[in-house]
Amino acid sequence: MIKTVAPMTAATLLNNALIFGAALFLVIATALIVSRQSGRLLRVALRLVRAPDHEALAATLASRASRAIVVVATVVGIALICAGVSLTMYEIDCAPRLWAWAEASLLRDPMATLRLALSVLGVALGAVVVHRFVRVVAHYLIAGLRRNAAFAHHDAQLATLLERLLLTLRWGIALGAAGLCVALAPPPEIVVRALETVTIIALGVLIARTMIVIAHLAVDVVFQFARGREGHRTLRYVGRLEHLAGITKRTLDYFFFVGAATWIFDQINPGGRMSELGLIGIRIIALVYAGRVLIEVFELFVRELLLADPDKRSEAENQQRLTLVPVASSILRYAIYFCMTVMALQELGVDTSPILAGAGLLGLAVGLGAQAFVGDVVSGFFILFEGLFLVGDRVRVGDVVGNVEEIGVRVLKIRDEAGVLHCIPNGEVRSIANHARLYVNALVEFRLPYAADVAGVLAGLKAHLAAFRPRCPDLLEDPEFVVQDLQDTGVLIRCVARVKPGRDDATCELLRAGLLTALVAAGVAPQACHVVVLPNGAAPR
Structure with a gap:
């Protein structure tokens, strides 16, 4: 069955399409006219001031002016399209409201309308001047960073930062100028709301992209500084965590993008469900990253505690400590993963008390269903406690002969003479021939x-x-x-x-x-x- 559109809906759709289509046409036509005439005006002005090589300079300035006009026209066009679609979806007819607004503001006092036009022109010129100023300041700041020795090897990142910064400033100034123009002659509330929405989304995305570049640059500079301070008592430990640079950058990417989305939703709909989910996502991202860093810090602490000053101990004691390092690291890793999972479930609103209470029953069920796994773990502990062999010993396990590389909680790793690494479950270690005892x-x-x-x-x-x-x-x-x-x-x-x-x-x-x-x-x-x-x-x- 085909449904007919109500007359009011059809009239609303037609009126809004005509009004916003005409407005979009005027924006495009104005942009084309101003873009073409700007080159002529610049050539005349430069010729009057007798600027050297005024033709080339006029062409360069005209090209930049055209790009700025295109950016402004694009922003205004997107705002008009979004406003038209939103108003039509809510069946709001703009024709009577627009006419009432024009009668109440523009048509009542022609001189006030002229002053409004001049004010809008002044805002546009002021935006151009501010853009020029902040562009010079941005170039000056990036040039100062390039002269700093800490940023000597980061030219590509600084170039990307300058590009993102200029783009953010350009759009911010353009949207701010549009907001000032709207404030001079307030249009209907729905138009203001549409412009605010576009401004919030654009600024949120641009600022997040710029902050990501800054964060990546900061991470690289910090690890580079720590790498150059290997002899320092504290910074040398930071240098040993340099392999965390990749996950740190990815975490910052997620943090800024999710944070920007949360801020956008909170500004559009304060206290809404999406903003609450965004805050939960940010806390979970921070929790996962903190767990990963804690694992690396604890593993570094274990190695420093057990393997420091090997010259002060016998070879046998060093082998015993080398054997205990992976086991201790595995236990700490599993404990942190468990705590991190419980805390993440609590952030999601899941009651973890039954989970913790049933951990014993779950362990029993897992033990019955995974007897091989439990047997491997138990055999691994007996191998460690009885000291049958240590890391570095030459052993024969079944048909495999080689040097022990790692005694894990579940598997034994042996590398043979051909360089092949054999991973043998601890439960399958039935007989051992150790070539590294006494003689x-x-x-x-x-x-x-x-x-x-x-x-x-x-x-x-x-x-x-x-x-x-x-x-x-x-x-x-x-x-x-x-x-x-x-x-x-x-x-x-x-x-x-x-x-x-x-x-x-x-x-x-x-x-x-x-x-x-x-x-x-x-x-x-x-x-x-x-x-x-x-x-x-x-x-x-």
Whole structure:
């Protein structure tokens, strides 16, 4: 079924469209005329004052004047469109109100109307002068910042700041001039309200964008200053938090944009629901950022507390502390996340008392439903408390052999010789072979021919390695030689050397090189296996 529009609604729509369409046409026509005539007037004025190169100067000034006229015409046009749409939606006919306002103000006293026109012209000229002045001041301030050593490496940000600042000042002066013109001859209330709405939205967005650039610049300058004060007792800690610069900038972006939206809604509808939601959003943003900073500060505090002055402690104690750092950091991180979540729910108006009261039941349910996770956590604590291995130890867990990089609450991280990082759940650690406890044996095997004097050769090798020991600080005792086996290819000799934990591979390389040098010097070649390949059908001799 097609609904017909009521006559009053159609008349209102027609009258408003004609009035605001005519007003918009007058604004555009006036802007075009003034823009074209400004160039001629400027050329005549510059020619009269005999300015040097007046043609080029007139063209530059005319271009700037045209841009200013376009900005003013755009602002007025947007205000007219918004006002027309708003009035039509509320079925307010502007024709009788506009005519009554004209009869009461403009048509009653022609001289007052002329004075009003001159006043509006004076406001426009005053706005141009103020804009010129603040533009010069802005350029002067940015130039002063560029000369400061703290801003020496921030030219791009300063250029962006100048651009945003000039744009904000330009629109602020234009909207302020429009407000003064409206105050000289107050139009109907709905027009004033529409202009106020446009002004609030434009200023809120522009100021927020400008403050974001200022905040980003301030963050970079602060961390740069702290980076240059590494020796300072307090500022060196700020420099270590430089990786928070990115999240700090994003948080400031959200803060200023949400703050601008909250201010806009509060100005348009004071005490409304949107302004309350905006304030809640600002508090949650601040809460999340504060939690992130607290996590980083606590982790830095834990590292400073446990890892400071490593030269004053033994290597074993340093390894124990390295093992405890990630565990303590994880516990603090989870605690802060939990507190932050509860506080955020309280900001949203959620009663957290049942949540806290049911935390025990929830933990029981989670424990029953996530037994593997709980088993990993419990196994991790037993690994830590029993001290089966520490960070930096060389261990074998199952088929994985490598150095322990981290013992977490849930997973164990081991990096093997190929550089591959293995993450093994603590609950799957069934058997452990630790190569980093007290000592480990370095084993080297080689063969001697049966024709050689085995006893004499081994005595010479012992003497050579005894002299070689001072150059190998990882050796704890003199190497021992044992006859391991009698094979077809020769006598299998095994060299056993007790070395420091985790140094067996490196020591084996040194022992092989030393043994080869000693055997060559003694004129004994290790027995080699010779393989003879006969062609098909050939008989061995």
